[in-house]
Amino acid sequence: EVQLLESGGGLVQPGGSLRLSCAASEFTFSSSAMSWVRQAPGKGLEWVSTISGSVETTYYADSVKGRFAISRDNSENTLYLQMNNLRAEDTALYYCVREVGGYCTPTSCHGIWFDPWGQGTLVIVSS
Amino acid sequence: DIQMTQSPSSLSASVGDRVTITCRASQSIASYLNWYQQKPGKAPKLLIYVASSLQNGVPSRFSGSESGTDFTLTISGLQPEDFATYFCQQSYSSPFTFGPGTKVDIK
Numbered sequence: 001e002v003q004l005l006e007s008g009g010g011l012v013q014p015g016g017s018l019r020l021s022c023a024a025s026e027f028t029f030s031s032s033a034m035s036w037v038r039q040a041p042g043k044g045l046e047w048v049s050t051i052s053g054s055v056e057t058t059y060y061a062d063s064v065k066g067r068f069a070i071s072r073d074n075s076e077n078t079l080y081l082q083m084n085n086l087r088a089e090d091t092a093l094y095y096c097v098r099e100v101g102g103y104c105t106p107t108s109c110h111g112i113w114f115d116p117w118g119q120g121t122l123v124i125v126s127s
Numbered sequence: 128d129i130q131m132t133q134s135p136s137s138l139s140a141s142v143g144d145r146v147t148i149t150c151r152a153s154q155s156i157a158s159y160l161n162w163y164q165q166k167p168g169k170a171p172k173l174l175i176y177v178a179s180s181l182q183n184g185v186p187s188r189f190s191g192s193e194s195g196t197d198f199t200l201t202i203s204g205l206q207p208e209d210f211a212t213y214f215c216q217q218s219y220s221s222p223f224t225f226g227p228g229t230k231v232d233i234k
Binding site for chain 2: 044047061102112113114118
């Protein structure tokens with residue numbers, strides 16, 4: 001069974017940094033595009049970032065561009081999200097998700113769906 | 128960015144009811160529309176992808192359809208385990224955007 005297990009969440013002050021990790025298993029991680037999706041408490045879902053499988057092209061939501069960096073270690077089957085200059089509005093449950101289907105171009109992926117989702121790791125930005 | 132709206136925002140239904148949830152995109156997204164189910168305290172789960180393809184393992188009472196920029200999720204014969212929040216999501220182009228959700232609860 002495909003599994004995604006996030007870690008690294010916690011309480012951080014505004015302006016601080018945090019690195020999230022996602023350990024993947026039971027699928028060919030290196031060829032899969034991966035994403036982070038977040039959900040603020042009691043709110044809806046927001047796509048944050050994607051990294052493609054082979055060429056590792058990255059894509060970001062405008063709300064995190066320049067502050068967050070997505071990366072992967074295919075030898076360790078692990079996805080990362082480095083979050084810098086955190087703001088109160090970044091408070092959310094961060095889900096690691098595998099992208100399935102579709103295709104990616106230098107500017108965007110198209111026609112994909114998210115499956116499965118990890119259980120999430122909670123990030124709280126507060127003083 | 129492509130905006131996604133859903134209606135209704137919530138509904139009350141009984142076991143056995145037929146339930147319909149609508150999602151509308153602010154522009155053409157072809158058939159690149161996915162549906163997810165989220166239960167309290169749990170991660171979302173994929174139900175339908177590319178408008179009408181049923182994900183493996185999802186009961187056949189769930190179905191999806193499309194008409195232009197309007198997409199519909201139908202649950203034919205609501206079961207107790209179907210009480211949850213349902214989100215649509217477009218993957219025509221990034222940023223991938225989600226609808227605000229439709230909460231289905233027990234009447």
